[in-house]
Amino acid sequence: MTPLQNRTLQIIERFKQEYPDAVCSLDYVDALQLLISTRLAAQCTDARVNLVTPTLFEKYPDAQAFANAEVADVEEIIKSCGLYKTKARDLIATGKMLVEDFGGVVPDNMEDLLKLPGIGRKTANLVLGDVFGKPAVVCDTHCIRLTNLMGLTVGKDPYKCEMQLRELLPPEESNDFCHRTVLHGRAVCKARNPQCKICCVRDLCDYGCQNNA
DNA sequence: ATCCCGAGGG
DNA sequence: CCCTCTGGAT
Secondary structure, three states: HHHHHHHHHHHHHHHHHOOOOOOOOOOOOOOOOOOHHHHOOOOOOOHHHHHHHHHHHHHHHHHHHHHHOOHHHHHHHHHHHHHHHHHHHHHHHHHHHHHHOOOOOOOOOHHHOOOOOOOOOHHHHHHHOOOOOOOOOOHHHHHHHHHHOOOOEEEEEEEHHHHHHHHHHHHHHHHHHHHHHHHHHHOOOOOOOOOOOHHOOHOHHHHHHHHHO
């Protein structure tokens, strides 16, 4: 085991103590709802997404309903989430592809998920990990920022970051670890002003060790 | 001003 | 690699 792998395992254990519940903060009851909610969460807070999805999912309960939806109707419902034109187009196109190519069911593998319009690796990994229980690495803005600061990954490219983390994280730990980087990124290691003083992994973090504040 | 659990296109 | 899409929160 390399020193870096050892340090990673220590960080994992600290995060488990600090954040016992490695849960997704989006509200959903099935694979389609998590897929849609995660797409809506781009450049938008989860709380804002959770405000619009009850209305959205009542009107569009399944893939067929999204496939038949009018763009203007979907735009109206999701507008407050931002990027609403592309998101509305993506949701309807995804509904259509799910119906036409996947029997109306959300696929349980990366290759097929990435075929869906507007679904990238971040969203695909989240669905694979949280709904299908697969060893996902959800490499979002928090995950990249925190693992860069800690010294576990190098560079901002999401795909490269994901691959570096796949080498570092035990597969059975990776999904929960990514959830916890999000929780820690929101509460402590914020994008603007990282709160190293109250950070539970400061002594294991490259940035935390250098930061004197 | 700057950020929010991105994705697609150039 | 870069840019764009976009409203809301701070």
